[in-house]
Amino acid sequence: MTPWLLPLLLLLLAGPPAVWPAPPTCYSRMLGLSRQITRDFQSLQASEPSEPCVRYLPRLYLDIHNYCVLAKLRDFVATPQCWRAAQVDALKERVRKLYTIMNSFCRRDLVFLTDDCGALEYPMPATTALPDHHG
Numbered sequence: 001m002t003p004w005l006l007p008l009l010l011l012l013l014a015g016p017p018a019v020w021p022a023p024p025t026c027y028s029r030m031l032g033l034s035r036q037i038t039r040d041f042q043s044l045q046a047s048e049p050s051e052p053c054v055r056y057l058p059r060l061y062l063d064i065h066n067y068c069v070l071a072k073l074r075d076f077v078a079t080p081q082c083w084r085a086a087q088v089d090a091l092k093e094r095v096r097k098l099y100t101i102m103n104s105f106c107r108r109d110l111v112f113l114t115d116d117c118g119a120l121e122y123p124m125p126a127t128t129a130l131p132d133h134h135g
Contacts, residue, residue: 026106033098034062034069037091044087053082059121060095064102064110068117073099 024032041060048054058075076095082088102110 026101026109030064030098030102030106030109033094033101034064037094037098038062040087040091040094044085044091048085048087051082051085053080053085053088057082057088060091061120061122062098063114063120065113066117066120067112067115068120070099070102071117072120073102 038061041057044054057079058072060072060076062069062072073095077092077099079092
């Protein structure tokens with residue numbers, strides 16, 4: 001038996017690793033980033049409530065299934081700079097990234113289930129799946 005054949009045979013007999021990480025899809029990337037942005041926004045409001053700049057930021061509760069989310073992201077990025085709150089600049093950069101992903105790279109993967117702009121003004125309950133329309 002050749003020296004390289006034994007390790008290869010052992011590897012094949014061992015089977016696949018227990019978990020093969022799935023590469024992120026456009027949808028999972030958008031969903032994960034939108035949830036991170038919403039959490040970061042809530043944390044920012046809690047940690048810097050007296051900073052005038054933070055008080056006047058548009059509310060940022062994101063639902064990537066709501067058509068109004070694109071306008072919400074644009075409005076947030078367009079707000080004036082917060083010179084004394086570096087967290088705001090970092091948050092704006094993530095918002096800009098999500099907008100670019102949604103509007104350019106993953107446009108075909110978007111499915112808007114509503115266009116209720118008012119729903120983006122208040123925190124939404126966390127959901128992990130799309131509504132089931134089969135039942």
